[in-house]
């Protein structure tokens with residue numbers, strides 16, 4: 001069991017190196033399996049547990065994968081895929097496993113999905129994915145525990161997503177890329193990670209237009225080839241470091257090519273955090289007290305649900321009452337109870353939370369219920385008096401690379417330990 005220990009009180013200062021994006025690299029690993037010849041190279045790969053699971057999953061279906069950790073580079077040779085099974089013991093450990101389905105369908109004519117994991121955030125349906133595959137000509141057999149998707153060649157069609165699902169959009173683009181004819185995906189996701197995946201697929205030879213508009217057109221091609229691609233920076237990792245500077249009264253230079261925090265930056269600015277773009281570096285600092293904030297999560301370009309939990313910690317440290325409305329997931333407030341153990345005053349009512357700040361936070365033994373509640377508790381620990389122990393730290397490691405080392409380099413008192421219980 002992984003546990004983080006944080007002793008609060010230190011202002012974070014220095015240069016924070018932002019990792020590559022988890023939610024871009026996982027679909028890219030799935031995309032690499034579409035290339036039947038050659039070797040794909042992915043650069044700026046975040047060394048996170050989800051990437052390790054994705055490597056294991058790719059190997060389990062027959063790909064040859066090298067993860068060069070110190071070079072943050074993945075080399076994937078998918079010329080020989082041997083198994084259409086996504087085995088439960090790996091696939092259930094991360095959400096990105098769902099992104100292997102299109103490659104297995106195209107390369108082996110079927111995908112046998114024994115499980116899909118990911119953060120426990122309430123209902124996380126996959127109906128848009130399966131309806132899309134069916135419209136493209138696949139047979140989908142949804143058993144109690146195993147889902148079997150079969151197709152001897154897919155054919156383009158018009159697809160519609162009820163809401164712009166992130167992985168749903170990526171999966172249907174990948175399924176359409178090697179289908180016969182034209183596919184149109186209406187109400188497609190606009191997230192920058194989706195656009196980065198489209199960039200990679202385009203380099204591979206896919207013909208995709210309309211990325212970022214909500215209406216994506218894919219002209220199917222005969223084959224896709226292996227390419228080199230650099231993963232975009234992780235805006236969630238960047239948001240967390242900006243918040244760490246804000247709540248500790250620190251000052252950080254965030255380094256990560258082309259970093260854009262979007263609405264999160266504007267919300268933090270409303271709270272009193274100062275940002276300055278200095279060429280390729282985004283500088284963030286906070287001197288005065290934090291003001292309260294209202295947040296409504298939404299699909300891009302709205303406020304990212306994945307930063308809602310860390311923002312709850314920031315709100316608990318602001319002077320006044322903040323309001324949070326979670327609109328993407330129906331079970332994303334597990335953090336509230338843990339923050340309250342540390343002295344926060346968070347009241348949850350359905351999809352809304354009221355955070356009454358500022359209450360002094362004190363170190364406590366708390367539990368990460370999912371990746372982002374975990375990192376939110378690390379933030380709380382940085383601002384709390386005394387020591388905070390965060391159990392189930394594996395969930396944090398799913399999405400943040402070398403967290404303790406990166407924060408220690410900025411002056412934080414944080415350690416990661418492995419314990420029996």
Ligand SMILES: CC(=O)N[C@H]1[C@@H](OP(=O)(O)OP(=O)(O)OC[C@H]2O[C@@H](n3ccc(=O)[nH]c3=O)[C@H](O)[C@@H]2O)O[C@H](CO)[C@@H](O)[C@@H]1O
Pocket residue numbers: 023026095096123124125126127128129163164165166167168305306328329330
């Ligand atoms: C690996 C990855 O990229 N994970 C991200 C991805 O997850 P993921 O792609 O799983 O999230 P979706 O955008 O698909 O889901 C958003 C909402 O749509 C609903 N829905 C989705 C698909 C579907 O077929 N039917 C359906 O009802 C879900 O239940 C959920 O309430 O986007 C989420 C929302 O930005 C982020 O929190 C995750 O970090």
Ligand SMILES: C=C(OP(=O)(O)O)C(=O)O
Pocket residue numbers: 094095096117118119120121306371372399
């Ligand atoms: C919900 C998240 O991830 P996943 O979809 O991989 O569970 C997340 O990154 O916060």
